[in-house]
Amino acid sequence: MKTLPPSSIIGILGGGQLGRMTALAAAKLGYRCHIFCSDAQEPAVEVSAFHTHASFDDTRALKAFAKSVDVVTLEWENVPIAALETISLLVPTYPAPKILKVAQDRGEEKNFARSIGLGTADFALVSSAAELQEARGRFGCPAILKSTRMGYDGKGQVALTPELSSEESWRLMGSGAGILESFVNFASEVSVVVAARADGTMAVFPAVQNIHRNHILAETHAPAGVSASIAHEAEQAARLMAEKLGVVGLLAVEFFVLRAPDALGRQVWVNEIAPRPHNSGHWTMDACPTSQFEQLVRAVCGLPLGAVTPHSRAVMQNLIGDDFHAWPDLLAQSSACLHVYGKTEVRPGRKMGHVTFLKGAWEGG
Ligand SMILES: Nc1ncnc2c1ncn2[C@@H]1O[C@H](COP(=O)(O)OP(=O)(O)O)[C@@H](O)[C@H]1O
Ligand SMILES: [Mg+2]
The missing domain is CATH 3.30.470.20 (ATP-grasp fold, B domain)
Structure with missing residues (x-):
């Protein structure tokens, strides 16, 4: 890998506080940042040299962004894989799309961890209230239903209790793809x-x-x-x-x-x-x-x-x-x-x- 010297431009996908603090650290070492995000008011924008406000499905904007920077990273985990792939054809991009694919999906994360010998909660992938009902029978209570994708800060999660029907739980979770996890009584x-x-x-x-x-x-x-x-x-x-x-x-x-x-x-x-x-x-x-x-x-x-x-x-x-x-x-x-x-x-x-x-x-x- 070639070393990018100070003054090089780091592209960051997402404009939140993680991007802001990355841009501040980049500035400390003499690098400049270019933020790609949808909203001009986001925290990273005001501390960065460059910004592009566009949506992640705007291929032209993604390509222009990729050509204007020396390397790309991200601060928002839900950047669409297609956007990251478009960018990665033009400029070194970290994390690579294949890594983001695993991290965006709770099922893939757990399968990956298990494939290398690490432990996870028991889980079942469910795609309907009927499948949830069937899986609940095996898991018992308490258990947690989560959307497999796009969840953060507990959003898209439902703690299953005997009183809560599978239909209602499915509706509350609010996504077409779910993962039922056994509740881990952690220390x-x-x-x-x-x-x-x-x-x-x-x-x-x-x-x-x-x-x-x-x-x-x-x-x-x-x-x-x-x-x-x-x-x-x-x-x-x-x-x-x-x-x-x-x-x-x-x-x-x-x-x-x-x-x-x-x-x-x-x-x-x-x-x-x-x-x-x-x-x-x-x-x-x-x-x-x-x-x-x-x-x-x-x-x-x-x-x-x-x-x-x-x-x-x-x-x-x-x-x-x-x-x-x-x-x-x-x-x-x-x-x-x-x-x-x-x-x-x-x-x-x-x-x-x-x-x-x-x-x-x-x-x-
Ligand atoms: N299977 C589980 N058993 C017990 N607690 C859980 C389980 N899954 C999540 N939690 C609790 O909910 C928190 C948030 O869940 P997490 O899966 O990390 O989603 P996110 O951080 O994306 O909202 C965890 O840090 C933990 O405290
Ligand atoms: Mg978490």
Whole structure:
């Protein structure tokens, strides 16, 4: 892979906060970004040199964008595969379309994890209320019905209870393709972010613990506060997934930590993956020598990856909706590192920013 020098242009598909923080990291190293997104008001646009506002089915705009940049990455996981394929014929594109295909579909994710020996919740793909009814019989309660595609922050998910009929559950899920998952009575949830270069070199951030509220990530704790063997298993599993998928850039893997090892002795199961910066990696901006965003820039530009051993323990809190109004108090706290995404309107459930509290020296996790 050739090294792209500073001043090269990184194309980013999607204009949200992940793109904004990637663009800021790119600027730190002297790169410029070109954002492709549908809305001129998105957070990444105002911190980037160039932008294209067009839809992902506008082939002409996609081609013009691809020709105007030196490399392309993405910050939004649901970029249509056809759009990514169009771009990848013209310019190096990370992640490759085949990786995005796996990450966009919960069924493919789980099949892939299982094909390389990792554990997941039991699942069944269902495409109608009748199929759901049949699968429910086998799974029992509690179980979770999810749309296989396009879900995030718990959207498109229904917790199945005996009172809720299959027809009603199917309607609430709101998609033509579903996945029924057995409910994992997990001890905790952890995630790992891996950075990988085209030559296979990798850097793995330590496992962290994630706490969700209303299905949205509320807090990330670094280190994860699990045993060294569980953290190691999660880190090795994330590394294996990145290697087997052939990731260049970032891969985030979310895991359930089991209360007891499964029949094969595994202590963690894969929940889902994302081939992009991940909310649970935001703490790296303030507690590690290299952030996940800088690693992405380094990986896709063919630069050496940075150091990942943290200097500080940290707790990251998302500022969701009205949480954002605490910004003046947060700025007044010496251990708080505040990041604001520049969204003008506060809405319930909307990620407005995050704050990372530094908690003292890392001391080996
Ligand atoms: N099979 C499951 N068993 C137990 N809890 C689950 C299961 N699937 C999802 N959850 C809970 O819901 C959260 C969101 O689900 P997830 O599959 O990660 O979707 P997304 O993050 O795309 O909304 C998980 O982090 C976890 O807390
Ligand atoms: Mg998730």
